[in-house]
Amino acid sequence: MAAASCFGAVAAAAEAKQAADVFEAVRKADLDLGRIGWKLATANAALCDRLEPGLGFQLHTLDQFDDSSRDAARKHFGFASAVAVEGIFPGSPAERAGLHVDDSLLHVGNVDIAAIAGKSGTTQRLVATQLAIAALPQGQPIEIQALRAGEMVKVVVQPLPACRSRFELRIARDYNASADGTMVQISARFLDTYSEEQVAAAVAHEFSHNILHHRERLEARGVDFGLLSGFGANVKYFRETELRADLLSVYLLANAGYPPGASIAFWRSFGPSKAGGIFRSRSHPHWRDRVATLEGEIARMEKLSVRPVIPVWLGERDQPLTGEWQALIVRHR
Ligand SMILES: [Zn+2]
Numbered sequence: 001m002a003a004a005s006c007f008g009a010v011a012a013a014a015e016a017k018q019a020a021d022v023f024e025a026v027r028k029a030d031l032d033l034g035r036i037g038w039k040l041a042t043a044n045a046a047l048c049d050r051l052e053p054g055l056g057f058q059l060h061t062l063d064q065f066d067d068s069s070r071d072a073a074r075k076h077f078g079f080a081s082a083v084a085v086e087g088i089f090p091g092s093p094a095e096r097a098g099l100h101v102d103d104s105l106l107h108v109g110n111v112d113i114a115a116i117a118g119k120s121g122t123t124q125r126l127v128a129t130q131l132a133i134a135a136l137p138q139g140q141p142i143e144i145q146a147l148r149a150g151e152m153v154k155v156v157v158q159p160l161p162a163c164r165s166r167f168e169l170r171i172a173r174d175y176n177a178s179a180d181g182t183m184v185q186i187s188a189r190f191l192d193t194y195s196e197e198q199v200a201a202a203v204a205h206e207f208s209h210n211i212l213h214h215r216e217r218l219e220a221r222g223v224d225f226g227l228l229s230g231f232g233a234n235v236k237y238f239r240e241t242e243l244r245a246d247l248l249s250v251y252l253l254a255n256a257g258y259p260p261g262a263s264i265a266f267w268r269s270f271g272p273s274k275a276g277g278i279f280r281s282r283s284h285p286h287w288r289d290r291v292a293t294l295e296g297e298i299a300r301m302e303k304l305s306v307r308p309v310i311p312v313w314l315g316e317r318d319q320p321l322t323g324e325w326q327a328l329i330v331r332h333r
Helices: 003-043 070-077 093-097 124-134 188-193 196-211 214-220 234-255 262-274 287-301 314-318
Strands: 051-054 057-061 083-088 104-108 142-148 151-157 160-163 166-170 177-179 183-187
Touching: 003 051, 003 057, 003 070, 003 083, 003 160, 003 166, 003 188, 003 196, 003 234, 051 124, 057 124, 083 093, 083 124, 093 151, 104 124, 124 166, 160 196, 166 188, 177 196, 183 188, 183 196, 188 196, 196 214, 196 234, 196 262, 214 234, 234 262, 234 287, 262 287
Parallel strands: 166 183
Antiparallel strands: 051 160, 057 083, 083 104, 104 142, 142 151, 177 183
């Protein structure tokens, strides 16, 4: 063999190995977030008024990969349809039913995967698939048809009730977490930096915004989500929702088996460098006051022995926002 082609083969193998490592690193990060979301969404179903059938798997699609990596991704993961099982959460209904990682989906209940469209290079098809599955009837077995190593397999999953929400990893080097009413998004940087329970605390805060319908209730108050969010009458409503999300987060953590104090540990670590000083948002309370407020709610919660533990004030989500954030905050001294 000529030296040039020998080097060529080595270089190609090294490139393939590198691509495989990147694919698996992204899969791991997706599943780390997915598992946290799965625990929070199923352990807190009693606190949610919008549910979905919880199957306990993470999906991915070929479209998510850009043109340069799509063929390599198809090969690496063995995509035989447009949507495949990226991972399965331990002890989940999907695992019990015998679904496997890298099964390519054909049908989930009456959702025909081939009929769901999406634009190349986007998550449109993933989101549409997740929303269609979330809309399937509650409390009924769901038959899944999939392709596994070229063979058709059928499994029947008995779903668990789960709070209706998507959890999305943002591949970015910044620290960003957000909730839009139906989705919790968090940047991968959090997973690199914080322990699972501290990431769970950040996710639980964002998830709380959705469980408490904050987006809709802020919109009903006509607040400005843009540059003016830190000014005028907007401030009191944002502060109310921030504090309420903090307060609910400790219940979500406790029900999911995480130490509720992880929220305090998270703020003590994240607050001074990222949420203090000149970067402090006027719409958000100071992190030291958030810690004091969390401590107060954990002490109140720990007096309740019923599980799942449900805050007595949960029903306020059906009322308009009051803007009375001063009544919720405990000041740091
Ligand atoms: Zn928030």
